[in-house]
Amino acid sequence: MRLGSDGFVVEEGLDQHYEVLKELGDCHTALGHFDRARQCYEEAALLAPDNPGPHVGRGVIGLECGSMDEAERAFREALDADAACAEAWAGLAMVFQQRRQFSDAFEMYMKCLQRDPDNLAALLGLFQASRQMGTFARVIGYLEAYLDRHPGDASVLFCLASLYARDGRLREAEDALQAVLALLPESGDAAALLDEVRRRLAASPAEAHRP
Amino acid sequence: MTATPSHRGPLVTVLVPTFNRRRYLAEALRSLAGQTYANFEAVVVNDGGEPVADVVAALADPRFTLIERRDNRGKAASLNEGLARARGSYVAYLDDDDLYYPAHLAALLDALQAGGGCGAAYTDLYKVHCRVRPDGSRQVLGKIVNVSRDFDRFLICHFNHVLHVSLMHRRDLLDRTGPYNERLRVLVDWDMTRRLAFFTDFRHVPRVTGEYYAPVGPSDRLSYRQRLQRQAYLEQVLAVRTTRPAKPWPKMPDLAIILLAGRMDARAAGVLRQALLWTFMPYRVYLPLAAEDASRLRTDAPVVAVAPVAAGAGRAECLDAALGAADADFAAVVPPGVAPGLLWVEDALHAAVTSGAADRTAFLIRCAAGAPPWADADWPPVVLRLDALRRARAAAAGAPLAHALRAAGIAVRPPCDGERALQFDRLLQQAQAMEAEGNWAQAAWRYERLRARWANHRWMDERAARALFRAGGRDRQALELVRRLNRAQPTVDTLLLEAKLLRRGGAGDEAAALLERAEQILSGKALP
Numbered sequence: 130m131r132l133g134s135d136g137f138v139v140e141e142g143l144d145q146h147y148e149v150l151k152e153l154g155d156c157h158t159a160l161g162h163f164d165r166a167r168q169c170y171e172e173a174a175l176l177a178p179d180n181p182g183p184h185v186g187r188g189v190i191g192l193e194c195g196s197m198d199e200a201e202r203a204f205r206e207a208l209d210a211d212a213a214c215a216e217a218w219a220g221l222a223m224v225f226q227q228r229r230q231f232s233d234a235f236e237m238y239m240k241c242l243q244r245d246p247d248n249l250a251a252l253l254g255l256f257q258a259s260r261q262m263g264t265f266a267r268v269i270g271y272l273e274a275y276l277d278r279h280p281g282d283a284s285v286l287f288c289l290a291s292l293y294a295r296d297g298r299l300r301e302a303e304d305a306l307q308a309v310l311a312l313l314p315e316s317g318d319a320a321a322l323l324d325e326v327r328r329r330l331a332a333s334p335a336e337a338h339r340p
Numbered sequence: 341m342t343a344t345p346s347h348r349g350p351l352v353t354v355l356v357p358t359f360n361r362r363r364y365l366a367e368a369l370r371s372l373a374g375q376t377y378a379n380f381e382a383v384v385v386n387d388g389g390e391p392v393a394d395v396v397a398a399l400a401d402p403r404f405t406l407i408e409r410r411d412n413r414g415k416a417a418s419l420n421e422g423l424a425r426a427r428g429s430y431v432a433y434l435d436d437d438d439l440y441y442p443a444h445l446a447a448l449l450d451a452l453q454a455g456g457g458c459g460a461a462y463t464d465l466y467k468v469h470c471r472v473r474p475d476g477s478r479q480v481l482g483k484i485v486n487v488s489r490d491f492d493r494f495l496i497c498h499f500n501h502v503l504h505v506s507l508m509h510r511r512d513l514l515d516r517t518g519p520y521n522e523r524l525r526v527l528v529d530w531d532m533t534r535r536l537a538f539f540t541d542f543r544h545v546p547r548v549t550g551e552y553y554a555p556v557g558p559s560d561r562l563s564y565r566q567r568l569q570r571q572a573y574l575e576q577v578l579a580v581r582t583t584r585p586a587k588p589w590p591k592m593p594d595l596a597i598i599l600l601a602g603r604m605d606a607r608a609a610g611v612l613r614q615a616l617l618w619t620f621m622p623y624r625v626y627l628p629l630a631a632e633d634a635s636r637l638r639t640d641a642p643v644v645a646v647a648p649v650a651a652g653a654g655r656a657e658c659l660d661a662a663l664g665a666a667d668a669d670f671a672a673v674v675p676p677g678v679a680p681g682l683l684w685v686e687d688a689l690h691a692a693v694t695s696g697a698a699d700r701t702a703f704l705i706r707c708a709a710g711a712p713p714w715a716d717a718d719w720p721p722v723v724l725r726l727d728a729l730r731r732a733r734a735a736a737a738g739a740p741l742a743h744a745l746r747a748a749g750i751a752v753r754p755p756c757d758g759e760r761a762l763q764f765d766r767l768l769q770q771a772q773a774m775e776a777e778g779n780w781a782q783a784a785w786r787y788e789r790l791r792a793r794w795a796n797h798r799w800m801d802e803r804a805a806r807a808l809f810r811a812g813g814r815d816r817q818a819l820e821l822v823r824r825l826n827r828a829q830p831t832v833d834t835l836l837l838e839a840k841l842l843r844r845g846g847a848g849d850e851a852a853a854l855l856e857r858a859e860q861i862l863s864g865k866a867l868p
């Protein structure tokens with residue numbers, strides 16, 4: 130029993146059965162038991178028809194099984210239930226990315242990040258899509274904003290450094306990579322990229338002297 | 341494995357009042373028929389609803405008796421009619437839309453026969469939130485243990501934390517409490533549990549042994565519909581709170597509130613109203629009044645008594661007149677000059693009841709906030725033992741109260757925090773406020789402290805584990821706590837919490853097994 134600030138009893142547990150089924154579906158998905166997971170999501174959807182969660186779960190199964198049509202259908206159902214569901218936008222983006230429709234994937238990742246700027250999967254997806262498309266400017270802004278909130282996230286910092294490097298912003302790339310190595314001294318990828326950036330800086334005196 | 345039913349032991353009478361719930365009644369009765377403790381008689385009382393004879397007959401069980409009544413007279417009348425037929429040494433209750441798990445009666449009987457002098461025992465129940473489909477079937481949304489509260493005599497006078505379906509008590513206690521109050525339309529159960537608390541202690545068995553159903557949205561329950569009529573509901577609340585069974589009360593303190601009004605004016609009427617509204621423990625208000633003022637008194641409250649005094653009598657005479665009439669364990673002296681705002685005697689009463697030095701201490705009553713606590717230093721508003729007050733009056737006859745108390749060696753002080761009534765609930769609310777603000781670690785610490793000081797072990801452990809889980813970085817501690825709970829008896833909530841912790845720790849397969857078990861409980865395929 131929980132009392133609200135007004136002293137009245139607050140009802141708890143109205144979504145408990147849904148939560149158990151959704152959690153169970155997620156567990157079985159992670160364990161690769163997709164049939165049981167699907168069954169759980171379907172039962173969860175009956176309990177909470179307006180909740181996008183079970184549809185997202187089915188979408189993830191589609192992605193895991195390589196069934197992009199099933200995944201797309203499920204993520205779109207999730208968005209029908211709740212157009213602001215960031216996970217569904219990210220899922221849809223992954224479907225497009227798998228289909229090598231990078232421009233669509235890019236847009237979907239952006240929609241996800243507008244709703245949830247901390248969605249790491251979307252950030253990294255956006256990074257990959259942008260590499261495929263050769264466009265960096267919008268992505269860099271998102272990564273920088275994310276790092277302002279999560280300064281210790283080495284994986285995102287490394288992505289940002291590689292985008293700086295590809296965009297020719299070598300001094301910023303060098304700073305970012307040094308920060309990555311301070312966090313993860315064993316990171317071979319960061320060390321290799323730092324070597325490359327420093328070689329390019331040495332070969333380009335104008336760049337090297339830019340503040 | 342199904343336990344073999346036990347036919348040995350005392351006879352238990354289970355009362356099953358029913359009204360227009362044929363659909364659920366069959367399931368309720370089957371849950372009773374399947375008890376591991378078999379020596380019971382069930383008295384089903386149809387309170388003028390649709391016929392249920394076929395439902396009872398379908399059980400083909402001679403332990404079940406049906407009383408069919410054509411007129412609808414309410415739950416209290418049904419229970420009284422059932423009790424008139426009862427032969428058992430113990431009485432238990434089952435509502436027509438609720439369920440017992442197979443060991444329900446056995447668990448209660450074990451608790452009652454374990455010694456310690458408890459004449460009543462109760463278990464925990466799942467509150468089953470459900471959506472009722474058009475065909476009447478129930479879609480389960482959650483099964484939670486909404487109330488798992490150790491017995492608290494002060495609390496039972498405020499709030500019914502003993503669900504009737506979870507209760508079993510000695511039948512002979514009803515000779516002391518009297519029958520169910522048939523004038524009540526709601527709170528029938530609370531009225532009886534409160535009255536039982538005058539005569540016995542209750543033993544709490546923190547184990548889930550059944551289910552009661554709570555449909556979402558507007559309910560067909562009488563209690564729900566009646567609560568919508570606020571004024572009528574409050575009158576019923578007051579009727580319960582002012583019920584005083586015949587004395588002696590071996591377990592309940594009685595309080596005499598001595599209102600030294602002087603004149604029966606608007607101010608005195610305001611203070612009297614506050615006393616009636618805000619006193620939850622059993623009490624009687626004694627009003628020392630001259631005949632002229634007594635004639636101006638307008639109240640039908642059964643707990644107000646006039647102590648006649650001569651016109652122009654002083655405070656000391658008024659107090660002595662009230663003392664002459666009062667029959668109680670404790671006295672609350674409310675002098676004139678108390679503002680007719682909040683008058684909260686419960687903290688001082690609780691301090692007096694629980695203090696080891698009640699003979700030598702008078703506890704100050706909390707009066708309206710912001711106003712001086714009392715107008716006259718010679719006449720402090722206090723609660724103390726009635727015999728101590730009489731001793732003080734004898735020590736300094738005719739003197740103001742403060743002088744008399746001093747003369748009798750009785751100290752006057754406010755109750756400290758730990759002595760106040762419902763302190764557990766106050767601290768619990770603070771912990772919940774911490775949760776609402778996201779201070780999970782602090783809330784967990786508070787739950788641990790509450791557990792250490794006020795028991796309610798299972799409930800507090802569960803809240804602490806949940807808070808530790810939300811706090812982050814304390815998963816090991818949370819897991820230890822919730823595992824202990826699940827070893828004792830898993831509930832849906834504790835299984836879900838352990839699963840979340842395991843999943844976060846990377847043990848997905850173990851988490852899935854726990855969640856499957858939770859799902860089985862929710863779908864009725866397994867018992868907790």
